[in-house]
Amino acid sequence: MTNYRIDCLQYANWSEKIFCQMRKGDLDAVHVTIAYHETFRETVLNIEQWNRWFEQFPHLIFHGSTGADVKLARQSGRTAIFFGFQNPSPIEDDIGLVQVLHQLGARFMQLTYNNQSLLATGCYEDYDAGLTRMGRKVVDEMNRVGMVVDMSHSGEKSTLDAIEHSKRPIAITHANPHSWHPALRNKSKTVMKELAQTGGMLGFSIYPHHLKDGSNCTLESFCQMVAEAVEVMGIDSIGIGTDLCQDQPDSVVEWMRIGRWTKNIDYGEGSALDAGFPPMPNWYQDSRDFSNIDNGLVLLGMSKEERSKIMGNNWLRFYDDSFGAIK
């Protein structure tokens, strides 16, 4: 059995250095966020930037679109890059853009980023009304073409609605159990159970605001949280989505939080005293530290097969099942 390694969420200030670190961390695939608040045209500009990186660094990375590309990445010693959006802004008000963006390689789309969108309610709104009329139609279209519904930043009811309405398993690419660290972004046991029962996936995040004790969270505590999630969800529905925001200036976290929706500052998960990107835990500075997670799980007594599933094989199975058109 091959042990694949997949990081199912990064939003780094990518560079040749970071691509080399992906290789040093033996990452076969990375799901990269290419839009937060971007319009369609702005998203296409970001795709153009990625096309240039693929042309410049073909020995390090290539554009992945299927599960088979993860295997190709392993065989050829490169990292397959999969595109995703943390907001549905790239499709604007136009359901036809779902297929167009799938043709351009998008494989994940969050229905919301913290706020209400045209499709669903974000986790920071006061009231969550669930999937909207357009939201249901867009989920159907995402199901048809093979784009994964990602509810990482959505409210509880919207998330449960999406799980129920979607004909294909959905994902929460980067979040942790609310019981371990009660951040608004972390997920309830109800969501975790429904997700697992429908074949969905949860990727554990290492973004400090999602961690118990924040930047000081220990590897032991993180791995204990993973083990407890196995009790709730089973071993087949979990993976890693580090939410690594490496080398980003703090102006970027401000853009992530306020986009163009407010003229005022909003600190999101941070605060006025802690407004910037929080420092990552010392055991996860960049992709070269990916194996530290595996090492931590060894110390908990997890078997090689269990660790392989968490470190990438579950995501690979999910990629294989999720990215093609419905037959």
Add this chain to the structure above:
Amino acid sequence: MTNYRIDCLQYANWSEKIFCQMRKGDLDAVHVTIAYHETFRETVLNIEQWNRWFEQFPHLIFHGSTGADVKLARQSGRTAIFFGFQNPSPIEDDIGLVQVLHQLGARFMQLTYNNQSLLATGCYEDYDAGLTRMGRKVVDEMNRVGMVVDMSHSGEKSTLDAIEHSKRPIAITHANPHSWHPALRNKSKTVMKELAQTGGMLGFSIYPHHLKDGSNCTLESFCQMVAEAVEVMGIDSIGIGTDLCQDQPDSVVEWMRIGRWTKNIDYGEGSALDAGFPPMPNWYQDSRDFSNIDNGLVLLGMSKEERSKIMGNNWLRFYDDSFGAIK
């Protein structure tokens, strides 16, 4: 040997009726124009319309992107649809959109439509300065990704420049010899020879303004013109690009001619007294008449092999060689 049938240019008001007629005409592939003056976003809206047609009529048509798709079309009894632009407006001022639009299926792009563009000079301008600085870079990029340079509506110098600068053979998808009918859009012997010597292709047009005697042009005259072109270009560099503009209202030919570049009327190849779409010759009303061309070539004594090349096999060889990335 299979005899493929390819119409390398149509701009119809497409409908289920027209797709059925493509099938009745045994067309394995049609190159359809999806943009005249459209911006990038407007072109994407046209792609969305095609995606809907592909979803609605999968038994008649599908989206073609390689020469292999022409063979698949024959095997499955459908018509492969290839996208092209008659103007570079879809890439706006952004060379990165060449690859993005290739990813969305674009396989042909004219560098000009009658007027000066950012890339080259159209056939209606007073002075043709040839390929521009951006034009040379865009031709390089089209060569790299596998998008064919089409000079059907370009001036003589721009066309010769493009043939010389392009590292891959180019096409004139829809035009006829100037010596047969001296329209501004038709091509000189110099262009025809240079095109053939570099492996390029000329598609013969049945649009009446490109025909001797216009709508009254006889099939015999058309086929005689083809035979004379063989004398100039050889048998391997020619095919058909009917320029069929079926079921279009006259408002569309006005849009084709003036887009947004003038507030005044411009009659293009027409005139105030003949402003609308001219009636097609009685021997070519729609795709069901495609075999009439073959029948006309039989009467001239052409061999089966020669006719097969003209009716589609030359285009298929060109598709096979042109639509992939440079290795």
